Amino acid sequence: MRYLPLLVFLALYAYAALAFGLPSAVGLAYGLASGACFALYAYDKAAARRGGRRTPERDLLLLGLAGGWPGALLAQQWLRHKTVKVPFQYLFWLTVGVNLAGFCALARALA
Numbered sequence: 001m002r003y004l005p006l007l008v009f010l011a012l013y014a015y016a017a018l019a020f021g022l023p024s025a026v027g028l029a030y031g032l033a034s035g036a037c038f039a040l041y042a043y044d045k046a047a048a049r050r051g052g053r054r055t056p057e058r059d060l061l062l063l064g065l066a067g068g069w070p071g072a073l074l075a076q077q078w079l080r081h082k083t084v085k086v087p088f089q090y091l092f093w094l095t096v097g098v099n100l101a102g103f104c105a106l107a108r109a110l111a
Contacts, residue, residue: 002073002077005073006074009070009100012100012103012107013026013027013030013103016103016110019111020107020108020110021110022106022107022110023110026103026106029067030070033063033066033067033068033071034067034068034069034070034071034074035068036063036068036071037060037063037069037071038068038071038072038074039071040055040060040063041060041071041072041076041079041081042079042081043055044060044081044082045075045079045081048081057091060072060082061088061091061092061095064095064096064099065098066099067099069092069095069099076092
């Protein structure tokens, strides 16, 4: 169930690409943002372990909002980072919802 949002998004993306001709640049943007977001979570986790300078939660959330949330979700699960903090999780899922609404609006505009 942890990966269900990713599976739903992949199905939604595939549908939009096939049915509406969604440009491949959209997928590339999601992939790049997800990779960057995963890397930023990994950096923050390492900083937390060594007591170093942390990445502001705002930055993690904004990159997720910009399309990096799939990478953020994978980082949360694989690195066990930011999974317990309830206020962060609330904001994270809010940004995922906003991003998906924007994605749906973009796909519909291209239809």
